[in-house]
Amino acid sequence: QVHLQQSGPGLVKPSQTLSLTCAISGDSISNNLVAWNWIRQSPSRGLEWLGRTYYTSKWNNDYAESFKSRITYNPDTSKNQVSLQLDSVTPEDTAVYYCARQFDSYFGYWGQGTLVTVSS
Amino acid sequence: IVMTQSPDSLAVSLGERATINCKSSQSVLVSSSNKNSLTWFQQKPGQPPKVLIYWASTRESGVPDRFSGSGSATDFTLTISSLQAEDVAVYYCQQYYSSPYTFGQGTRLEIK
Numbered sequence: 278q279v280h281l282q283q284s285g286p287g288l289v290k291p292s293q294t295l296s297l298t299c300a301i302s303g304d305s306i307s308n309n310l311v312a313w314n315w316i317r318q319s320p321s322r323g324l325e326w327l328g329r330t331y332y333t334s335k336w337n338n339d340y341a342e343s344f345k346s347r348i349t350y351n352p353d354t355s356k357n358q359v360s361l362q363l364d365s366v367t368p369e370d371t372a373v374y375y376c377a378r379q380f381d382s383y384f385g386y387w388g389q390g391t392l393v394t395v396s397s
Numbered sequence: 398i399v400m401t402q403s404p405d406s407l408a409v410s411l412g413e414r415a416t417i418n419c420k421s422s423q424s425v426l427v428s429s430s431n432k433n434s435l436t437w438f439q440q441k442p443g444q445p446p447k448v449l450i451y452w453a454s455t456r457e458s459g460v461p462d463r464f465s466g467s468g469s470a471t472d473f474t475l476t477i478s479s480l481q482a483e484d485v486a487v488y489y490c491q492q493y494y495s496s497p498y499t500f501g502q503g504t505r506l507e508i509k
Contacts, residue, residue: 314498324446324489324500341497375445382493383436383452387445 279303281376281388288394289370295363295395299376299388306352306359307332312339312379313359315350318390319372329379330359366395398422398492402501408509415477417504419490424470427494434494437466437475439486440503446489450475482508 285297299313306313312331318324328340330350340348347364363370371394378386399422409415425434433453438446448457450466453473463478477484485508490501 323502324491326496326498326500329496339496377445379493381451382434383448384446384491384493385448385451385457387447390445 279378279386281378281386283374283376283388283391285374285391285393287392288396289366290397291367291395292365295366295370295374295393296360297374297376297391297393298358298360300356300358301378302357304378305354306357307354309333310380313350313352314377314379314384315361316375316377316384317372318375321369322372325372327361327363331379368395371395398425398495398499400490400492400499400501402488402490402504404504405502406505406507408507409477409480410509411482412479413509415480415484415506417475417488417506419468419473419475419501421471421473421492421494425492425494426470433469433473434492435466435468435473436491436493437464438489438491439484440489441486449488477506480506480508 280302282300289295312329314329315327330338349362351360373390373392375390376388377384401420403418435453437450440446449464454466465476467474487503487505489503
């Protein structure tokens with residue numbers, strides 16, 4: 278059974294970097310049939326896809342255009358986890374952040390969600 | 398691709414049918430496979446979205462058969478044939494035809 282466990286701070290100061298980790302069990306992050314996505318949800322923006330990372334013969338990233346300048350995904354095969362870094366956050370980045378596994382194209386497994394508040 | 402759901406909210410009596418619509422701004426039909434790249438999710442408070450239907454009409458394992466999905470290209474429907482109390486939730490459609498993957502705004506389903 279695939280399980281995604283998220284971790285990371287719930288409070289980030291404006292202009293700093295948001296960092297979250299998604300630890301995967303029951304699958305390998307290097308599985309070339311799978312992509313690992315980050316999605317966030319806020320009352321003002323609804324569900325918003327941030328991007329994904331996936332392994333073919335190398336790691337590939339596919340970021341939503343509006344985040345490209347300040348988002349980074351870091352896969353860690355030794356820990357079987359993927360991490361999200363979002364730079365220069367503002368209060369508008371306050372949201373619940375989810376990681377999700379994409380297999381056969383659809384998002385079948387999700388992490389439990391992490392509420393991140395951007396505030397000084 | 399913009400996903401638009403209707404209605405925004407819906408109140409249905411227990412045992413009655415509930416229907417939620419989703420329209421995409423362009424076709425999400427994959428011509429090579431003749432599959433529509435659309436998922437329906439159910440979300441309850443404090444929980445992540447849960448897949449009900451993928452490829453527009455394939456029910457996820459363990460999902461009750463009162464949930465069904467239909468439609469093609471740009472117009473899709475989620476039907477709950479006989480509403481149960483545990484179906485109170487917000488429902489979302491999502492396209493995975495092309496990135497950026499996009500979601501509908503959600504439909505809140507309540508008991509009348």
